[in-house]
Amino acid sequence: MRVLMLCKRQYTGRDLLDDRYGRLHELPAGLAALGHEVLVVAASYRRRGAVDRFVDGVHWLGVDVLPWPGALFAAWRDAARSFRPDVIVASSDALHLVAGERFARHLALPVVLDLYDDYESFSLTRLPGLRASLRDACMRADALVAVSRTLAALLVGRGGAVGRITVIGNGVPGHFVPSLSREQARAALGLPGQVPLVGTAGALSIGRGIGDLFSAFERLQSSRPEVRLVLAGPRDRDVGAAIPPATLDLGHLPHPEVGLVFRALDVGVVCNRDDAFARACHPMKLVEMAACGLPLVAADIGEVSSLLADRSDARYVAGDAEMLALRIAALLDSPAPVDSGLAEPWTSLAGRYAAVLDVAVGAHH
Missing domain, CATH: 3.40.50.2000 (Glycogen Phosphorylase B;)
Known part of the structure; x- marks a missing residue:
């Protein structure tokens, strides 16, 4: 054909x-x-x-x-x-x-x-x-x-x-998931080895709800000052001014290296806003995180609600930074990756x- x-x-x-x-x-x-x-x-x-x-x-x-x-x-x-x-x-x-x-x-x-x-x-x-x-x-x-x-x-x-x-x-591409341990992935990216890392990779935009993660991280730091935020990906101008202090910013990485980021993290976060775009899209970052065996929390919108129907602990209400912070903290204490079968x-x-x-x-x- x-x-x-x-x-x-x-x-x-x-x-x-x-x-x-x-x-x-x-x-x-x-x-x-x-x-x-x-x-x-x-x-x-x-x-x-x-x-x-x-x-x-x-x-x-x-x-x-x-x-x-x-x-x-x-x-x-x-x-x-x-x-x-x-x-x-x-x-x-x-x-x-x-x-x-x-x-x-x-x-x-x-x-x-x-x-x-x-x-x-x-x-x-x-x-x-x-x-x-x-x-x-x-x-x-x-x-x-x-x-x-x-x-x-x-x-x-x-x-x-x-x-x-x-x-x-x-x-998910066949080469996406790295054959490295968390410690090896962190070393490859120059990330600290002995602290909890929370973050995301991909297009970073205030319009896609990344502010939820920033606010949740600031809440987490009040009770868990050892937690660090990791970001990677292209971003709009407003994001740069909103990134919390002491964030480990890896910049815009080639896509094959995004798998390294997901391997290095303790908890991944998929933010979004509850709008027409988010309700219709497919959460690519979610399935990439799932493929890497990363515990994650995702905004409970559209396809996410279906994919994670049996994992309320991995979903948060978009815009609710307090709920997101609680979900992240729970996964830091008791890591529970989502089903890797979500990633085809x-x-x-x-x-x-x-x-x-x-x-x-x-x-x-």
Whole structure:
């Protein structure tokens, strides 16, 4: 099967082509490993320069949208003409889904729309008519892939047919979990070896509720002054001013090193705010922490409520720093990792994705 994927290049704080990170890298690479031919056209909304390379069995093309947006659509047409895909996958945001569905329809090809977030919650959908066009595209597509059960339910409520929606969450790369002890991971990162470490890694944003962790840590320090806070990842400007004193800040680490952080911690924290975005997303950091055997506490929103339904001790009410501090303290006293089975390998998810594409191709013919 020849798969043409249309997506954006910068997402979740990283660069798809430079960092080889996340869903938009792992699923195409997984499909290629299964024997499918995959071409990805990644659009950059920033000027990054053209890219044309083969990595992990996938042909990757990078196209700058600026200064001439027509360059992207020309790249799509050229790719379709030379690659002759059997199916088109569109992902990343409302513009890609709407334009990708129309492009596939123009070529009389089956199209699968991949929603790794609720794109209606993105500011982009404030553009006049885009929200309605997105819903129309979702209703016309041959299949939809939703990143969470919560998002799938939203899509059904907006008119999506239940039988055309498949839930495929986010996974963990095979090399992500380090074969090191906690002490070895701490030494590799330059972290202290004999003190309790609490923290998180990933995109740090006040808008994603990181303030809960900062406030909870300050509460913890009043009774447990030996506890240290560890942070790693890209952050917005407001975060820098809010980071508590004496925090062990590792900066923006390459994604493969995030597993080291999770191995080094005593308790991991997954913050979020109770909003449309959080209710629909899949908690990638939660499953990565689970894969590393890290005891964790996560904001009790959306998919987290389902994944941790039997672990009330691992959930806290978003915005309640006092509850979060109590949950962290309890896990420091009695460590209890969540089920590592919550973390599926990307290779397994790619197999399920291939099945969705195969059905879409078969049904279209």
